Amino acid sequence: MVHRLHQLKIETALENQAGVVLLGPRQVGKTTLAQDIVDQRDAVYLDMERRADRQILEEPDLYLDAQMGRLVVIDEVQLMPDLFGSLRGQIDRRRRNGHRTGQFLLLGSASNTLLHQSAESLAGRVSYHELTPFTQSEVGHEEMSKLWLRGGFPDSFLARDDSTSMQWREDFIRTYVERDIPAFGLRIPAEALRRFWTMLAHTQGGLLNAAKLAAGLGVSGQTVGRYLDLLVDLMLVRRLPPWHVNAGKRLVKSPKVYIRDSGLVHALLGLETTESLLGHPVIGGSWEGYCIENLIAAAPRGTEASFYRSSAGAEIDLLLKLPNGTLWAIEIKRTTSPKVGRGFHIASEELGAHERILVNAGVHEVPGQGGVVAMPLAHAMERLGQEV
The missing domain is CATH 3.40.50.300 (P-loop containing nucleotide triphosphate hydrolases)
Incomplete structure (x- = not known):
């Protein structure tokens, strides 16, 4: 329970x-x-x-x-x-x-x-x-790998084995596109929406390229926008906006797009086991999306989430502006290294970030250069949960 x-x-x-x-x-x-x-x-x-x-x-x-x-x-x-x-x-x-x-x-x-x-x-x-799917704080940090693989929908996470969990998620996706979405009165071809959803899984965490998606589906850019709006509205996809304050830099204006539940990403790509996930190119985007959803869920109510990327290469994976006005700059890497790239330091200085964190796969907090502290996801979530 x-x-x-x-x-x-x-x-x-x-x-x-x-x-x-x-x-x-x-x-x-x-x-x-x-x-x-x-x-x-x-x-x-x-x-x-x-x-x-x-x-x-x-x-x-x-x-x-x-x-x-x-x-x-x-x-x-x-x-x-x-x-x-x-x-x-x-x-x-x-x-x-x-x-x-x-x-x-x-x-x-x-x-x-x-x-x-x-x-x-x-x-x-x-x-x-x-109400989000299960978070890492709810299931226990020792269940992180299972939660990442299966996702946080209760019936998927609590299934007796990985195969049963995968079958539940496949049925969930099929039911959504064939029954639930039409129940909202929306006339969207089920196969087209399934293909679009799968394309988003392949590009998990990438910048939205509506023209490329439209070409792959054989539809217009407006249709792609309609499909994306629908999945965002159903709280199945997150459209993470770019940092909205123009700091005198040429900033990326396209949003980044994540399927919000990592288990659905893996089901859409046919990744049933941890071994198949670890050998797939989506692993980096999947891990980043998993961490982002958990961090946003742990943040105080009213927190604004975005990302930062300039044309010069300065980049921050996740910016959290808390209700108390503090700005958290968070880099996410599936590595045990406590180092971040030069672009993260540049962007953090430009924005005057109060907290600079590297969420990595280590188990301890390790201070780094430029005020950056490397820590596991669990520690970052706990620190966010303590903010008022």
Whole structure:
């Protein structure tokens, strides 16, 4: 059993807000976490994928008025977009009746779609949180290799062996492109989207080259943009932006693109075992993406993530601007060497980075030149978790 660190955050948010919106891709564990919360409260759970539960909310005010004072959990809420207007009125009425916190927990599988639907009607009334796949802090640092290979989706990570895990991920990908995405009303050929997803896996962590992707797929650049927007919206792909402050340098303007779960990268490329991964050219990009997702998950809420690259060769793999204003420059290398390239030092000086870290495959913290400290991923995550 893996204890989700997000559960305490959600419970705390419910103590302070009338509603909480919990976002995350399908099968990431939102429902399980919500059920754990329901078991501890006077609550009711409704799933919008069940016809009977949708019928209950066809006249939402009639039902929700009777639940005043209870926590109402609504799963896959994006399937009923018309519900958000009623929820606004419900929250306001409950506040007037003295029920100011812990009234609604809304679960959704599409970030921007859900946010656009709810942002205007629920502004100031709900708190937004994202549930990621398992992180290294949740499963234990001794499970790092397994988590990197299989990814953090619960059923994949907890499978009895690597073969079963791979089969789950292949089924997950197939279900997404053939059933889940069409369920959002999006008409995208399943085979084309699968090919696009696989092309992204081959270029994991590379700069977005829409023209090259379009040529490989035989589609337009606009179509590539639409496919990418979709996978980003479903929280399956991260579009890491370049550093947005022009420091008087010629900076790369294209984003870097990562499939967010390393296990999906490996499934798309047919890499079932650690041995097959270690012998594949994607190993560097896969490791970098794995570390970036864990570091962003460990960072304080409100942290801004980007990367830095200038035409002169100065480069930083990950920049984290924390809510307190400090800037962390992070280099990621799957090596035990405590050294970083000259470009990292130049970029860190240009930006005035407060923390300069090399996340590597070593097991100890080792100070290096220019204020850089080499450390394992686990130590970097712990340090980020201590920031306020």
